[in-house]
Amino acid sequence: xxxxxxxxxxxxxxxxxxxxxxxxxxxxxxxxxxxxxxxxxxxxxxxxxxxxxxxxxxxxxxxxxxxxxxxxxxxxxxxxxxxxxxxxxxxxxxxxxxxxxxxxxxxxxxxxxxxxxxxxxxxxxxxxxxxxxxxxxxxxxxxxxxxxxxxxxxxxxxxxxxxxxxxxxxxxxxxxxxxxxxxxxxxxxxxxxxxxxxxxxxxxxxxxxxxxxxxxxxxxxxxxxxxxxxxxxxxxxxxxxxxxxxxxxxxxxxxxxxxxxxxxxxxxxxxxxxxxxxxxxxxxxxxxxxxxxxxxxxxxxxxxxxxxxxxxxxxxxxxxxxxxxxxxxxxxxxxxxxxxxxxxxxxxxxxxxxxxxxxxxxxxxxxxxxxxxxxxxxxxxxxxxxxxxxxxxxxxxxxxxxxxxxxxxxxxxxxxxxxxxxxxxxxxxxxxxxxxxxxxxxxxxxxxxxxxxxxxxxxxxxxxxxxxxxxxxxxxxxxxxxxxxxxxxxxxxxxxxxxxxxxxxxxxxx
Numbered sequence: 001x002x003x004x005x006x007x008x009x010x011x012x013x014x015x016x017x018x019x020x021x022x023x024x025x026x027x028x029x030x031x032x033x034x035x036x037x038x039x040x041x042x043x044x045x046x047x048x049x050x051x052x053x054x055x056x057x058x059x060x061x062x063x064x065x066x067x068x069x070x071x072x073x074x075x076x077x078x079x080x081x082x083x084x085x086x087x088x089x090x091x092x093x094x095x096x097x098x099x100x101x102x103x104x105x106x107x108x109x110x111x112x113x114x115x116x117x118x119x120x121x122x123x124x125x126x127x128x129x130x131x132x133x134x135x136x137x138x139x140x141x142x143x144x145x146x147x148x149x150x151x152x153x154x155x156x157x158x159x160x161x162x163x164x165x166x167x168x169x170x171x172x173x174x175x176x177x178x179x180x181x182x183x184x185x186x187x188x189x190x191x192x193x194x195x196x197x198x199x200x201x202x203x204x205x206x207x208x209x210x211x212x213x214x215x216x217x218x219x220x221x222x223x224x225x226x227x228x229x230x231x232x233x234x235x236x237x238x239x240x241x242x243x244x245x246x247x248x249x250x251x252x253x254x255x256x257x258x259x260x261x262x263x264x265x266x267x268x269x270x271x272x273x274x275x276x277x278x279x280x281x282x283x284x285x286x287x288x289x290x291x292x293x294x295x296x297x298x299x300x301x302x303x304x305x306x307x308x309x310x311x312x313x314x315x316x317x318x319x320x321x322x323x324x325x326x327x328x329x330x331x332x333x334x335x336x337x338x339x340x341x342x343x344x345x346x347x348x349x350x351x352x353x354x355x356x357x358x359x360x361x362x363x364x365x366x367x368x369x370x371x372x373x374x375x376x377x378x379x380x381x382x383x384x385x386x387x388x389x390x391x392x393x394x395x396x397x398x399x400x401x402x403x404x405x406x407x408x409x410x411x412x413x414x415x416x417x418x419x420x421x422x423x424x425x426x427x428x429x430x431x432x433x434x435x436x437x438x439x440x441x442x443x444x445x446x447x448x449x450x451x452x453x454x455x456x457x458x459x460x461x462x463x464x465x466x467x468x469x470x471x472x473x474x475x476x477x478x479x480x481x482x483x484x485x486x487x488x489x490x491x492x493x494x495x496x497x498x499x500x501x502x503x504x505x506x507x508x509x510x
Contacts, residue, residue, distance in 0.1 A: 036159065040487055043156035047163040047485070049073045050124040050152040058148070058167065058478050065131075070122030070154060122154035139484065140166055146474055147481075160490045166481040171468040172252060173375060173402040176200025176218055176460035178433045180251060182207055185408045190437040191229065192236065194448035200431065200460020201240075205248045210236045212448040218460060221246035232445055249475070251435065252406065256473035257379060260347045261329055263471045268327030269319070275330050277346055279338030281361040286321040286341025286372075288328070326470040336376065337391060340400070345375035345469045352378040352405075356391030357398040364463055365429070373461075374401040374430075375469025381405050384426070384440070384454075386413040395424030397454065402430045402464055402472065409438030415453035416442050426454040430461045 053073045057064045070076060127134045129143035140149055150165040172178065182204050184190050192198075194212030203221045211229035218240040225244045228234035264270040269290065276291035296311050321342035328334075334348040337356030346352065360372035376382055382405040389397045403410050410432050416439070426440055441453025 035157075036489075039157045039159040040161070043154050043159045043161040043487070044485060046070060046074060046120070046122050046154040046156060047152045047161045050122055050154065051150055051163055051165050051483075054124055054126065054150050054152075054165075055167075055478075055480075062169070062476065062478065065126040065128055065148065067126065068124040068152075070120070074122075076120050119155055119157050122152060124150060124152040126150055135164075138164060139482065148478065155490055158490055160488050162486045162488075164482075164484045164486075167478040168481045169474045169476070169478050171464075171472045171474050172404060172433045173431060173464045173468055173472045174201065175203060175433055176431045176458065177202040178249065178431075179204045179206060179437050180435045181205065182209060182437045184439060185436045188439070190439055191443070193443050195450070196456045196458075198456075198458045198460075200462070200464075203246065203249055204437075206437075210234050211443075211445065213237060216240055216242075219243070223248055229445065232448060250477070252404075252473035253476060257347075257377075257406075260327065260345070260377060260471050260473070263325060264327040264329035264347065267325040268329065269324055271328075271330040272332070273330065274332040274334070274350075275328075276335045276355075277328060277338075279336075279340045279344075279358070281339045281341035286339075286361065288319050288321070288338075288344075290317045290319070290328070291315070292317075334378075335385075337388075340374045341372055343371060343373050343470055345377060345471055347377045347379075349379045351380045352376050352382045353385050354383065354388055354397070354399060355385045356388055359398055359400050363400075364461055368463070373463070373467060373469050375404070375472045376401050377404045377406075377473065379406050381408060381438070382410045382434075384410075384412045386417075389423055395422075396427055397424070398427045398429075400429045400461070402461070402469055403428075403432045403434075404473065405432075405434040405438065408435040410434050410440075411438030412440040412453050415439045417452055422450050422452060423454050425457050428456070428458045431464060432458070 050068050050070065050073060053068055054064075054066075057066065057068075127138075127149040129145060129147065134149070135151060138149060138151075140147060146169040148167045150163075150167065152163045154161050154163075177198055177200070182190060183206065189209055191209045191211045192214035193210075194214060196214040198214070198216050198218065200218040201221075202216060202218055205223060207224040208220070208222060208226040209229070210226050211232045211234055213235050215237040216239065219242070220238055220240065221243045223244075223246055226236070261270065271290070271292065273292055273294075276289075276293075278289040278291065280287045280289070292315050294313050294315065296313070297308050298311050299306055299308050301307075321344070326343045327345055327347065329347040331349045333350040333353065334346055335353045335355045336346055337354065337358055339359055339361050341361035354376075358374065360370065360374070362370035362372050364370050364372070382403050384397060384399075389395055392398070412426075422441070439453070440456060442451045443449060444451055
């Protein structure tokens with residue numbers, strides 16, 4: 001029994017000794033880890049200050065592409081003068097919190113202070129596609145004139161943080177649905193109602209009106225709270241989240257529209273009259289027939305005199321998609337239908353009329369890497385012809401495109417003709433950007449059932465977040481695409497000083 005107790009006590013003594021040794025080693029590493037963490041956080045903060053400052057510059061001037069030194073955003077002399085005392089206090093507090101009973105005196109902290117130097121530096125540089133010496137390790141991918149890259153490099157003592165932030169002027173095509181106002185062009189109130197399903201990001205600068213239980217699968221935003229129908233129970237489903245305190249979004253500028261015309265003149269197809277745009281495709285290529293109508297006047301004479309009348313004649317020009325840059329533009333109206341293969345934007349200074357189904361040769365929901373994409377940009381209205389559904393012999397209309405109607409709406413012709421009855425559903429795969437909310441049908445406020453026109457089945461083409469129809473108008477402001485930090489330790493340059501008073505040697509970082 002005595003020997004057993006002796007072995008037990010000896011074992012406990014050995015274990016206690018090992019624990020004490022491990023604790024002692026741990027205490028030796030705590031100051032070093034605390035210093036490294038502190039330095040990294042300070043370097044990150046300095047880098048963030050540079051980036052934030054650059055973003056503010058870009059908000060004030062979209063063409064800003066300057067550099068910023070750390071001395072412009074931080075008082076480096078104050079940082080370095082207060083560095084030693086601040087770090088000493090932080091380190092001692094951290095050590096005290098971890099081991100409140102540790103025998104760690106102020107003399108021990110001298111090792112912490114002696115490792116602290118005064119190296120603080122930082123510089124931010126802006127790069128665009130025309131810049132020289134662009135860092136080769138960037139993550140931008142394909143450059144274009146709408147991208148700007150911020151790269152900041154900050155050093156705080158022994159730690160360097162390199163931050164890379166890609167800014168981009170987003171295309172309006174990124175929205176599943178966007179309006180400047182939820183009132184119609186004539187001031188009428190337009191509602192989302194039961195049965196409506198909207199996928200993807202949705203925004204209005206006006207006020208959403210809801211009746212029943214419409215469903216939104218993407219983030220819905222507005223500067224204003226939505227309004228419920230006065231008599232009908234209303235409970236919309238915001239499955240993608242909501243923000244009804246969001247900033248307003250500016251409409252496209254004239255400059256963005258002029259770029260479409262310029263692109264059509266420079267390698268695209270530009271017309272000065274009304275046109276019909278008829279798409280088709282096979283396994284090899286996409287095609288488009290452009291039909292122009294010419295009106296001439298003829299004079300005929302008879303027994304009772306002469307009179308003038310108009311004679312219309314059509315002319316068709318056929319193109320393959322690889323013959324031009326994808327931009328089709330006209331100063332008049334454009335009627336559009338067909339199967340799209342390739343990257344196309346149709347622009348009209350007057351209305352764009354959808355006269356039949358518009359679909360992609362390869363459906364992105366089946367093959368997500370397809371390059372078939374279509375933008376429809378009207379400086380007036382985008383109108384679904386009242387007989388468009390008959391083109392396919394059904395009651396529905398299928399539209400695959402990103403649609404923009406700047407003055408003022410996407411709407412259905414004779415949407416409120418109840419004598420024509422309910423047609424079916426607009427199956428839209430893409431997005432809609434319009435000045436005023438356009439009506440596509442009417443509903444019974446008591447039953448929330450559609451009465452005339454179409455019901456809505458709007459699905460968002462998720463490719464539009466980054467894949468953009470040619471020359472589609474861009475927003476006037478930049479947004480952050482990504483923000484990446486890279487942290488590395490910088491070997492400190494050291495100097496050795498001799499203190500003649502006591503013969504000791506002190507090493508400090510520079």
